[in-house]
Amino acid sequence: QGTRDHTPAQAALRDRLLSAVVSCFKRHGGAAIDTPVMELRETLVGKYGEGAKLIYELQDQGGELLALRYDLTVPFARYLAMNKITNMKRYHVAKVYRRDNPATTRGRYREFYQCDFDIAGQFDPMIPDAECLKIVHEILSDLQLGDFVIKVNDRRILNGVFAVCGVPDSKFIPACSTVDKLDKVPWEEVRSEMVGEKGLSPEAADRIGDYVQLHGGLELIERLLQDAQLSQNKLAKEGLGDMKLLFEYLTLFGITGKISFDLSLARGLDYYTGVIFEAVLLQQESERLEEPVSVGSVAGGGRYDGLVGMFDPKGRKVPCVGVSIGIERIFSILEQRLEASGEKLRTTETQVLVATPQKHLLAARLKLISELWDAGIKAEMLYKKDPKLLKQLHYCEDTGIPLAAIVGEQELADGVVKLRDVATREEVRM
Amino acid sequence: QGTRDHTPAQAALRDRLLSAVVSCFKRHGGAAIDTPVMELRETLVGKYGEGAKLIYELQDQGGELLALRYDLTVPFARYLAMNKITNMKRYHVAKVYRRDNPATTRGRYREFYQCDFDIAGQFDPMIPDAECLKIVHEILSDLQLGDFVIKVNDRRILNGVFAVCGVPDSKFIPACSTVDKLDKVPWEEVRSEMVGEKGLSPEAADRIGDYVQLHGGLELIERLLQDAQLSQNKLAKEGLGDMKLLFEYLTLFGITGKISFDLSLARGLDYYTGVIFEAVLLQQESERLEEPVSVGSVAGGGRYDGLVGMFDPKGRKVPCVGVSIGIERIFSILEQRLEASGEKLRTTETQVLVATPQKHLLAARLKLISELWDAGIKAEMLYKKDPKLLKQLHYCEDTGIPLAAIVGEQELADGVVKLRDVATREEVRM
Numbered sequence: 001q002g003t004r005d006h007t008p009a010q011a012a013l014r015d016r017l018l019s020a021v022v023s024c025f026k027r028h029g030g031a032a033i034d035t036p037v038m039e040l041r042e043t044l045v046g047k048y049g050e051g052a053k054l055i056y057e058l059q060d061q062g063g064e065l066l067a068l069r070y071d072l073t074v075p076f077a078r079y080l081a082m083n084k085i086t087n088m089k090r091y092h093v094a095k096v097y098r099r100d101n102p103a104t105t106r107g108r109y110r111e112f113y114q115c116d117f118d119i120a121g122q123f124d125p126m127i128p129d130a131e132c133l134k135i136v137h138e139i140l141s142d143l144q145l146g147d148f149v150i151k152v153n154d155r156r157i158l159n160g161v162f163a164v165c166g167v168p169d170s171k172f173i174p175a176c177s178t179v180d181k182l183d184k185v186p187w188e189e190v191r192s193e194m195v196g197e198k199g200l201s202p203e204a205a206d207r208i209g210d211y212v213q214l215h216g217g218l219e220l221i222e223r224l225l226q227d228a229q230l231s232q233n234k235l236a237k238e239g240l241g242d243m244k245l246l247f248e249y250l251t252l253f254g255i256t257g258k259i260s261f262d263l264s265l266a267r268g269l270d271y272y273t274g275v276i277f278e279a280v281l282l283q284q285e286s287e288r289l290e291e292p293v294s295v296g297s298v299a300g301g302g303r304y305d306g307l308v309g310m311f312d313p314k315g316r317k318v319p320c321v322g323v324s325i326g327i328e329r330i331f332s333i334l335e336q337r338l339e340a341s342g343e344k345l346r347t348t349e350t351q352v353l354v355a356t357p358q359k360h361l362l363a364a365r366l367k368l369i370s371e372l373w374d375a376g377i378k379a380e381m382l383y384k385k386d387p388k389l390l391k392q393l394h395y396c397e398d399t400g401i402p403l404a405a406i407v408g409e410q411e412l413a414d415g416v417v418k419l420r421d422v423a424t425r426e427e428v429r430m
Numbered sequence: 431q432g433t434r435d436h437t438p439a440q441a442a443l444r445d446r447l448l449s450a451v452v453s454c455f456k457r458h459g460g461a462a463i464d465t466p467v468m469e470l471r472e473t474l475v476g477k478y479g480e481g482a483k484l485i486y487e488l489q490d491q492g493g494e495l496l497a498l499r500y501d502l503t504v505p506f507a508r509y510l511a512m513n514k515i516t517n518m519k520r521y522h523v524a525k526v527y528r529r530d531n532p533a534t535t536r537g538r539y540r541e542f543y544q545c546d547f548d549i550a551g552q553f554d555p556m557i558p559d560a561e562c563l564k565i566v567h568e569i570l571s572d573l574q575l576g577d578f579v580i581k582v583n584d585r586r587i588l589n590g591v592f593a594v595c596g597v598p599d600s601k602f603i604p605a606c607s608t609v610d611k612l613d614k615v616p617w618e619e620v621r622s623e624m625v626g627e628k629g630l631s632p633e634a635a636d637r638i639g640d641y642v643q644l645h646g647g648l649e650l651i652e653r654l655l656q657d658a659q660l661s662q663n664k665l666a667k668e669g670l671g672d673m674k675l676l677f678e679y680l681t682l683f684g685i686t687g688k689i690s691f692d693l694s695l696a697r698g699l700d701y702y703t704g705v706i707f708e709a710v711l712l713q714q715e716s717e718r719l720e721e722p723v724s725v726g727s728v729a730g731g732g733r734y735d736g737l738v739g740m741f742d743p744k745g746r747k748v749p750c751v752g753v754s755i756g757i758e759r760i761f762s763i764l765e766q767r768l769e770a771s772g773e774k775l776r777t778t779e780t781q782v783l784v785a786t787p788q789k790h791l792l793a794a795r796l797k798l799i800s801e802l803w804d805a806g807i808k809a810e811m812l813y814k815k816d817p818k819l820l821k822q823l824h825y826c827e828d829t830g831i832p833l834a835a836i837v838g839e840q841e842l843a844d845g846v847v848k849l850r851d852v853a854t855r856e857e858v859r860m
Binding site: 001003004005006007008010011012014015026027028029030031032033034035036037038056057058059060061063064068079082083089090095097099111119121123124127128130131134138249252253254347348349350362363366367370373374376377378379380383384385 | 431433434435436437438440441442444445456457458459460461462463464465466467468486487488489490491493494498509512513519520525527529541549551553554557558560561564568679682683684777778779780792793796797800803804806807808809810813814815
């Protein structure tokens with residue numbers, strides 16, 4: 001349940017998609033690492049907030065207690081701490097596992113790929129953070145998924161908002177995960193969850209509402225830097241200062257057109273400590289009613305300066321910022337688009353079919369195909385002793401093989417091969 | 431335990447290795463599929479003989495009972511049956527899981543890659559089987575692993591041998607798994623296991639010994655076809671006839687020099703029904719004493735005509751033959767060789783570092799690197815506002831970046847960039 005096989009056509013499409021993502025990661029100097037699909041259970045404990053109940057555990061068959069990885073970020077942090085690495089730019093493309101309610105039509109599975117790029121190290125503020133946003137911008141542009149917006153916020157700003165609105169420290173994380181729902185449900189519902197389930201005062205909730213419904217650009221940052229309350233809060237001031245710097249860098253990258261500073265963005269995971277962001281696709285012009293409506297998140301990430309320290313015996317911190325591309329949703333979109341276009345993706349790369357037009361020529365086929373393989377040419381033949389020529393040519397048409405190398409009695413006698421262009425039917429002897 | 435992280439250098443080496451294997455699979459017209467890392471437990475039951483106890487099971491957290499895949503062959507057979515596919519040439523490169531005693535120095539892990547190529551369908555005898563052997567030959571030759579031999583046998587011949595030696599049907603599979611140990615322990619030990627643990631008569635064991643210690647080529651096949659007992663056994667006769675045909679095809683492929691018909695080859699898995707084979711590396715000339723000694727299996731496979739039928743509700747069979755490349759052992763060898771050579775593998779593909787020689791030029795760096803990224807050029811910069819030029823050039827040397835694009839005050843004023851070849855220190859303004 002919630003998993004799927006990939007047919008050759010799906011595997012080919014996925015390969016194309018992952019190649020585009022990986023080539024962007026390489027363009028930014030990322031090095032690949034790999035980690036096991038299973039981690040010690042204790043490694044995953046206390047990192048995912050409400051997600052923890054979705055972790056797949058392995059049966060205790062003696063030995064270590066294991067679980068399947070839930071994301072690629074925690075294994076990365078564990079890897080850095082274990083190897084005492086303080087400085088690294090890495091990417092990792094692999095499957096992760098969540099016992100979630102699958103919604104396969106929207107690309108939500110229990111086994112799914114993540115494509116992560118992270119920058120670890122003590123650097124000058126906002127330079128790696130800006131690069132992560134540039135990466136998201138490049139990938140979504142390259143893939144031509146239509147219009148998108150990248151929402152940006154900062155956990156410090158959110159915490160500052162909660163503080164100045166009178167929320168006690170202990171309720172920051174629950175308040176955060178409630179605010180995070182604002183992209184799916186209206187403010188009224190979020191407000192009533194805050195007051196009901198999370199036990200905030202109605203006054204605090206209303207004050208929060210005034211802030212978290214704001215979104216904009218540099219002018220909003222400037223305005224909040226002047227805000228009578230927020231400007232008095234140390235965390236919020238830091239976050240806003242960095243947000244301003246981030247926008248400066250994004251201006252130099254020429255991508256602020258797709259960036260929205262959005263105070264409702266909270267992100268569900270516990271480990272974020274600074275900048276957070278999320279990219280959403282907007283509905284196409286044709287389907288648009290009044291305002292652009294988001295059709296779902298396709299990338300997200302943020303800064304997590306405390307996570308590596310949780311795995312270091314001495315608690316030594318390694319600041320990190322990273323991005324995860326939501327490849328499954330993108331895959332669903334591309335799959336639907338491919339289906340709509342009627343285009344048929346080739347599932348093999350075979351260049352030539354070795355064929356014979358008469359009987360008793362299997363030996364000739366085997367000798368020729370062997371020569372082709374040894375020369376690095378992608379070649380196939382039918383696994384029949386005496387296949388009909390028509391059947392062999394149909395196979396080419398069905399699978400998109402462009403050439404047939406035909407060797408018959410005459411060709412054998414003349415020491416040549418007849419090369420046929422399957423589409424045009426042109427033939428040359430060589 | 432028994433798993434490992436891959437560092438960037440290891441990930442780069444593995445990527446190189448897997449690319450070589452996959453390009454061979456594509457050369458032979460393989461299409462990729464992918465299946466989930468977990469299967470229903472019931473799918474894996476009864477397929478692996480003594481290996482069954484090594485299956486990793488997931489905890490029962492409600493819902494289906496799951497286990498991690500043990501190989502890629504059973505998931506492939508399940509895929510074919512589920513989708514009613516009767517004809518397919520597919521490859522699959524993915525990790526599999528076995529709760530084995532790890533021997534990591536010899537490349538035996540609990541999580542490891544398999545690279546499988548399989549041909550499913552009703553075809554003329556031995557044509558796909560011969561191609562599988564050709565694939566093993568190509569891959570081992572391409573990777574330049576030194577001398578190797580591919581042992582070939584047939585389950586039907588082995589069963590015929592057991593039958594004519596007086597072993598009851600019910601003991602074929604245990605006898606088979608005992609014979610399989612002949613590559614690691616001498617005949618005397620295998621004999622005593624047969625008589626002791628497996629309960630064969632000493633006479634039967636001795637007669638088996640006369641057969642399973644034979645190995646050779648076409649002449650041995652011919653001799654056994656004339657063997658007074660074996661030639662009377664239907665299964666053995668079929669197997670020997672097919673073996674002869676196989677050698678004919680392998681002669682046309684020009685690879686019989688590396689093929690040995692070896693009656694001791696049995697292979698541990700239950701599901702084989704016909705041809706079986708295993709490639710072993712031989713010790714290098716330099717280390718060789720008298721006879722070539724095998725240093726371990728690096729590929730194996732065979733025909734399994736009954737497996738797909740086990741997953742079909744009506745038991746419809748799809749004949750299959752396939753090969754699995756033992757990538758971990760090959761990886762260990764390449765890793766040791768790389769270490770010995772002192773060669774340093776680059777872990778990134780960055781072409782140019784964007785650098786500045788004076789302070790207050792971060793904006794210039796960000797603008798230039800953004801242009802390079804947008805033009806598809808792999809570029810990096812240091813994440814510092816004002817890094818020293820020397821530090822930037824050292825970074826190039828450390829990570830193998832060949833070029834530095836330097837933009838200083840003069841270059842900015844002149845509207846140019848200074849491109850420096852890191853190795854030769856040559857510079858051009860452009």
